[in-house]
Amino acid sequence: MDTTLRIAMLVEEGKQRIISSGDWLIAAELSELTAQTVDELKTRVYSLMGEGRIFAINYEGVDYLPTYAFDANGGYQPVPVLKAVIEILATRKDAWGMAFWFGSSNSYLGGRQPKEVIRIDPGIVLYAASDEVRGIFHG
Template sequence: MPSRANTVRRKEFPYEIKTLSGNELHNFNTHADSEYLVIDLGNVKGRRSDFNKTIEVAMSAAMNAVLASMLDLAPVAKKSKAASLPPAVKSVNEAVDGVDKQARAARNAQRREQLNARILADSVWLTAHELSEKVGFKNTNPSAGPNRWKSTGRIFALQLNGKDKYPEYALDEGFRPIPVVKQVISLLGEKKTPWGLAIWFGSENSWLGGKKPKDVLATMPKQVLLAAQAEAEGGTHG
């Protein structure tokens, strides 16, 4: 693991934070009159690339909070040894909470990326040009027909790399929108983004016996509509 450093120097309390590999720690140049806090972070394989940076930010925030509290309360330290403890603990907790929120946001973003990737990989997505060719639209603008379907709520599309991508599962054998898709969009379209619709269509649904709505649009349209109504009313579909 390559070493990365986040160094903060104070006139009164200089300190340095580094993440080191085992070999680097073995060869680390120490000073007899210094004290060191060493934390074994374990095997780093499989961890996120920003793991080291997150650790360094958290430790720096904690050290800054503790040192700032010690400096602010130094004049009254002789009167009460415990006087500096609550502000220090509070400052550290606030710093750690801030890091926790950032970490949670990063984890949520990663889960969303993984979910989106699964949704894309689990279905066929057509560009407007591909869909127009399959339907046989004769417009000089290949996006005209699919855009008209989208604007009237007969189908939805995901924006990927600046292009609309339409789900093939929403089309019948003649590549026309399956009627129940429009009914679902009318129920959920105001509550869900196109990605939200794609996730709903592509997720297992208890109202459908664990099947995904996208897989039974042609064979179980009434049940799909009931599932969408339950979703619109706040029901679960786990």
């Protein structure tokens, strides 16, 4: 099998894993939670994305928003630290790269996934994001 084809298949499998994780909402689903119309919500979401406060992945022409980006107890406002995490990760990753990072175990977080920790210990997730973009240094 061609290496390029194999890589493409692995990426697609990863995207399937991310999408099927249950961590993603489309605008209509989020609008039900926030009691906003879909149009109001889309306007709000695109504004938040423009401000770098949230990100979305596009899969088969549909934008998906990460559930872990929103604080259900805070009126579904974005988790405050997410903006800083996005700013750091965006230097090396696109939205899909961020989705993979948030949904993968992280040694800096003791094997936990950033999406599991962001609401309970946002500072350590911020440090883990910084560690991610710094990469491995050999000395």
